[in-house]
Amino acid sequence: MTKLDPVLADKINFLKAAQRDAVSDTASIEALVKTILANVRERGDAAVRDYAKEFDGSDLQDFEVTAEQRQAALAGLDPQTRADTEFAIERVRAFAEAQLATILPLEVEPLPGLHLGHRVIPIRRIGAYVPGGRYPLLSAPVMTIVPAKVAGCDEVIACLPPTAHPAMIAGCHLAGADRIFLVGGAQAIAAMAFGTETIPAVDKIVGPGNAFVNEAKRQVFGPVGIDQLAGPSEIFTVADHTGDPEMIATDLLAQAEHDVRTRVGLITTDRALAEATLAAVERQLLDLPTANVAAPAWRDYGEIAVCADEATMIAYSDFIAAEHLQVHTADPQATAARLRNYGSLFIGKLASVVYSDKCCGTNHTLPTMAAGRYTGGLWVGSFVKICTHQWLDERGVAAVAPPAVRQSAAEGLEGHRRAAAFRQK
Numbered sequence: 001m002t003k004l005d006p007v008l009a010d011k012i013n014f015l016k017a018a019q020r021d022a023v024s025d026t027a028s029i030e031a032l033v034k035t036i037l038a039n040v041r042e043r044g045d046a047a048v049r050d051y052a053k054e055f056d057g058s059d060l061q062d063f064e065v066t067a068e069q070r071q072a073a074l075a076g077l078d079p080q081t082r083a084d085t086e087f088a089i090e091r092v093r094a095f096a097e098a099q100l101a102t103i104l105p106l107e108v109e110p111l112p113g114l115h116l117g118h119r120v121i122p123i124r125r126i127g128a129y130v131p132g133g134r135y136p137l138l139s140a141p142v143m144t145i146v147p148a149k150v151a152g153c154d155e156v157i158a159c160l161p162p163t164a165h166p167a168m169i170a171g172c173h174l175a176g177a178d179r180i181f182l183v184g185g186a187q188a189i190a191a192m193a194f195g196t197e198t199i200p201a202v203d204k205i206v207g208p209g210n211a212f213v214n215e216a217k218r219q220v221f222g223p224v225g226i227d228q229l230a231g232p233s234e235i236f237t238v239a240d241h242t243g244d245p246e247m248i249a250t251d252l253l254a255q256a257e258h259d260v261r262t263r264v265g266l267i268t269t270d271r272a273l274a275e276a277t278l279a280a281v282e283r284q285l286l287d288l289p290t291a292n293v294a295a296p297a298w299r300d301y302g303e304i305a306v307c308a309d310e311a312t313m314i315a316y317s318d319f320i321a322a323e324h325l326q327v328h329t330a331d332p333q334a335t336a337a338r339l340r341n342y343g344s345l346f347i348g349k350l351a352s353v354v355y356s357d358k359c360c361g362t363n364h365t366l367p368t369m370a371a372g373r374y375t376g377g378l379w380v381g382s383f384v385k386i387c388t389h390q391w392l393d394e395r396g397v398a399a400v401a402p403p404a405v406r407q408s409a410a411e412g413l414e415g416h417r418r419a420a421a422f423r424q425k
Contacts, residue, residue, distance in 0.1 A: 004316075016278060016304040022262075029212055037186065037190045037220065040196065047187070056184060062198075074170045074174075094361060106118045111399045120386060127156075128172075129205060129206070132168070136168055137168075138168065143365050162184065164182075185212050193205065193223065230365070231261075235254075235263075235322065236322035239269075241330075242328065248280070249277055252264040253285065257293050264302050267305045267320075325345050332349075343372045397423050405420045
């Protein structure tokens with residue numbers, strides 16, 4: 001990670017500093033992933049089966065989930081869980097539809113006879129990687145599959161580990177996956193990138209995974225698109241003296257239970273709030289059932305930063321560029337307007353990150369590891385291409401051909417000059 005500016009650092013006191021860097025070194029797995037990709041590309045399904053047996057203990061001969069298996073997974077889903085999943089799907093779909101309505105085709109005529117424009121074109125085939133993970137997170141397929149369907153993609157295939165909870169198959173089905181394959185890890189990324197006898201090659205791969213999945217996505221990027229390289233989850237809260245330490249502690253631990261490498265923190269201008277939040281986290285960990293995960297995350301990656309003033313708090317938050325950023329200040333809307341770098345913003349004390357994680361409608365697939373400095377999260381726009389076009393009549397040629405001819409000649413590109421001049425009359 002980029003080092004903190006010394007001038008800014010002088011205005012921050014860390015009541016608790018992170019003990020480790022959540023950004024891991026991938027050098028140790030790079031070679032293994034490269035081998036997996038090459039093997040799947042060369043041997044197809046046979047290689048996928050070998051890796052499924054080696055890494056997942058699976059002897060599946062047929063990777064694709066059948067219609068009967070889909071129905072069995074649905075039947076095994078608790079009715080309330082199904083209803084809640086369908087609620088989440090509707091919320092994500094509604095927001096994706098509203099976002100898509102803002103992405104419009106364009107036609108302009110900046111000069112007489114010169115017509116420029118762009119089209120909004122859905123990507124043909126999407127591969128959604130759905131992680132198995134520590135818990136059956138039914139929200140995961142919702143966030144990757146639903147916006148792709150809203151965007152109008154021809155086909156969305158989903159890959160999830162053969163060890164995944166059956167409820168995850170139901171989640172993929174309800175979200176609208178056209179085909180579902182029980183293949184996980186780097187071999188799934190390879191199969192979707194290159195295609196096998198069973199699994200079709202896709203145009204773009206989306207969805208989070210472990211370090212092997214991330215590295216595989218990095219290596220296949222180019223011939224196939226990817227959404228992002230996702231690291232462990234992150235949550236930070238910016239707060240002034242009005243912050244509630246018990247609420248902030250609860251929110252930090254809610255994310256910390258995701259993974260022992262989750263990065264969590266409080267950035268505040270109020271030392272009393274900082275001290276109270278530190279005590280609240282330690283106290284709440286005592287009876288949190290998932291403390292075996294949350295406690296190491298807090299110990300190693302948790303931080304509490306006390307800033308000299310609001311400007312420093314804003315600047316440090318923008319430096320972190322947290323995946324989830326909560327705003328707990330006296331005027332949260334005013335504070336939010338000053339913030340620039342984040343994955344998703346949660347404005348005011350009533351906006352819990354968990355609501356977005358699960359069902360409120362915004363996408364929970366968000367940039368981590370400070371990628372919020374240059375990109376937002378997964379959204380319906382991730383599944384379309386904005387492609388330009390142009391057409392000219394004689395008036396347009398008369399306007400642009402002469403400078404194009406002169407520029408081509410100046411650059412020594414005779415072929416260009418001839419092509420530009422050919423259309424002149």
